[in-house]
Amino acid sequence: MTDVVVAGGGLAGAAAACLLARAGRRVLVLERESGPTHKVCGEFLNAAAQRYLDALGVDPAALGGHRIGALRLVRGTRVIEVPLPSAGMGLSRFRLDEALLAHAAAAGAEVLRGQAITQARSDPDGAAPAIALDLPGRAGLRTDTLFLATGKHELRGLRRTQTRAPEDLVGFKAHFRLAPHAARDLAGHVEIILFPDGYAGLQPIEDGRANLCLLTSRARLARCEGQWEKVLADLLAEAPHLRRRLDDATALMPRAAAIYRVPYGFVHAPTAADAPGVFRLGDQAGVIPSFVGDGMSIALHSAAVAVDHHLAGLSAAAYHRRLRRDIAGRIRLAGAFYRFGRWPGGQAILMGLAGAWPAGAALAARLTRLPPPTAEQVGA
Ligand SMILES: Cc1cc2nc3c(=O)[nH]c(=O)nc-3n(C[C@H](O)[C@H](O)[C@H](O)COP(=O)(O)OP(=O)(O)OC[C@H]3O[C@@H](n4cnc5c(N)ncnc54)[C@H](O)[C@@H]3O)c2cc1C
Incomplete structure (x- = not known):
């Protein structure tokens, strides 16, 4: 019992x-x-x-x-630590x-x-x-x-x-192995990267991996035909800091995990x-x-x-x-x-x-x- x-x-x-x-x-x-x-x-x-x-x-x-130990807040090319x-x-x-x-x-x-x-x-x-x-x-x-x-x-x-109605946002999460210079720059930091319809969090985790987790609008997802790879490419075109971080990075998950309508x-x-x-x-x-x-x-x-x-x-x-x-x-x-x-x-x-x-x-x-x-x- x-x-x-x-x-x-x-x-x-x-x-x-x-x-x-x-x-x-x-x-x-x-x-x-x-x-x-x-x-x-x-x-x-x-x-x-x-x-x-x-x-x-x-x-x-x-x-x-x-x-x-530190947070970096990033918008466009501006970075505040x-x-x-x-x-x-x-x-x-x-x-x-x-x-x-x-x-x-x-x-x-x-x-x-x-x-x-x-x-x-x-x-x-x-x-x-x-x-x-x-x-x-x-x-x-x-x-x-x-x-x-x-x-x-x-x-x-x-x-x-x-x-209240749940947020009209979609969340994604994916792990990467960053290029050595990007991994060095990110070490010890969590980076919150703002973009017009949401934000991304990037930080190091175990075994030299980095976690990218982001929230974006369903409108962007629809524009990108519901595909994570296209959403990421679309965001990288708008977020130069994130683009630099993911330059030459290797994706470590077969596909991103996704979530939507979170009742914040x-x-x-x-x-x-x-x-x-x-x-x-x-x-x-x-x-x-x-x-x-x-x-x-x-x-x-x-x-x-x-x-x-x-x-x-x-x-x-x-x-x-x-x-x-x-x-x-x-x-x-x-x-x-x-x-x-x-x-x-x-x-x-x-x-x-x-x-x-x-x-x-x-x-x-x-x-x-x-x-x-x-x-x-x-x-x-
Ligand atoms: C985009 C995003 C980013 C976040 N980032 C952070 C962060 O950086 N730091 C932080 O502290 N929090 C963060 N959170 C919040 C955090 O992830 C959650 O608050 C936390 O996971 C809640 O824990 P939980 O145990 O309630 O649920 P979960 O961890 O989701 O566990 C629920 C479990 O229940 C199981 N389950 C579900 N349905 C059933 C069922 N019918 N029968 C049996 N099992 C079932 C699931 O498989 C799961 O294992 C984030 C959330 C989101 C959406």
């Missing part, structure tokens, strides 16, 4: 499973992918995310992570998510791969346990406590309630209609605009707070109220910066401000990011 079922073995789900197993709970993790995958992500781990991983026993540096308030780390999700899930299994969680839940039904016939999960080829699975950590994927029966700004607001016993984690609880580089720390934070609440016998509603207090203000502020940057003229003003007042960029980072957890919060 399982105490908790975790739907989704990404960062939030694997972290929660690890903590629950360590506390002696019987945990079952259902992950739809049967092996490691490339997720659309800038792969920038901020200080809080590193601290949470460290407390879980996963050391991003030992996994090959690349230390990142600002030191980061605390060092970040570049590490692929391909490697990190797998390491964390293996860690959960080693801690005692039962991890089932290649298991895509197709639907959740809460209290379908008044029977206990109250939540029924449908999985192809498997007899109905029931639980009283579900940690919903399916990331950007909606689970039928437990979809997120969205108050979403924060779950608990209501009386919520299914009791369902704890939403990570992107299922809140989605911060990605340029902030805080999504992974929010995912790990939500896992820690949800497990604390569950172990203390507190309700899912109490957990959601607490998490909302922790993240809603930061997500709102990041959203305001993001909308300003998308407003015509907004990018030029942001560049001007960052150039004239570099401490302002560090302050903005501080205000939109979760602070690193204290020793007490990570149970150290």
Whole structure:
């Protein structure tokens, strides 16, 4: 008999499973992918995310992570460099998510791969346990406590309630091996390269690779006949800095990973209609605009707070109220910066401000990011 079922073995789900197993709970993790995958992500781990991983026993540096000490903001040929308030780390999700899930299994969680839940039904016939999960080829699975950590994927029966239309943007992610001079210039930096309909993040990750992650409009995608290679060529024609970086680079992924309609700004607001016993984690609880580089720390934070609440016998509603207090203000502020940057003229003003007042960029980072957890919060 399982105490908790975790739907989704990404960062939030694997972290929660690890903590629950360590506390002696019987945990079952259902992950739809049967092996490691490339997720659309800038792969920038901020200080809080590193601290949470460290407390879980996963050391991003030992996994090959690349230390990142400064941010370069680039628009056209203008480049502004600002030191980061605390060092970040570049590490692929391909490697990190797998390491964390293996860690959960080693801690005692039962991890089932290649298991895509197709639907959740809460209290379908008044029977206990109250939540029924449908999985192809498997007899109905029931639980009283579900940690919903399916990331950007909606689970039928437990979809997120969205108050605004998702962004009309498409995200791509691809790994490259840069030419030696470009790799040297990029070392230790995350570069945010702005262009009229979006931006790209470029940074070094493990094994001398570089990750390029970008958001662009669906209009550009349509103009480029839906093809990543054409989107990239189109962008390189507009972004001289990125063109120089990718000159003579080797593509390391057979095709780019893609995502669209991300509901930036979403924060779950608990209501009386919520299914009791369902704890939403990570992107299922809140989605911060990605340029902030805080999504992974929010995912790990939500896992820690949800497990604390569950172990203390507190309700899912109490957990959601607490998490909302922790993240809603930061997500709102990041959203305001993001909308300003998308407003015509907004990018030029942001560049001007960052150039004239570099401490302002560090302050903005501080205000939109979760602070690193204290020793007490990570149970150290
Ligand atoms: C363009 C972009 C760039 C970003 N860059 C950064 C960054 O640089 N730094 C940062 O900190 N954050 C970044 N983020 C945010 C970050 O990627 C997410 O916030 C984070 O991955 C959320 O973790 P999660 O565990 O909630 O979801 P995920 O990591 O997406 O995990 C969800 C898991 O659930 C599984 N799953 C889904 N559906 C089912 C199902 N039905 N049954 C079983 N399993 C299922 C999936 O296979 C997956 O493994 C970025 C996001 C975007 C869109």
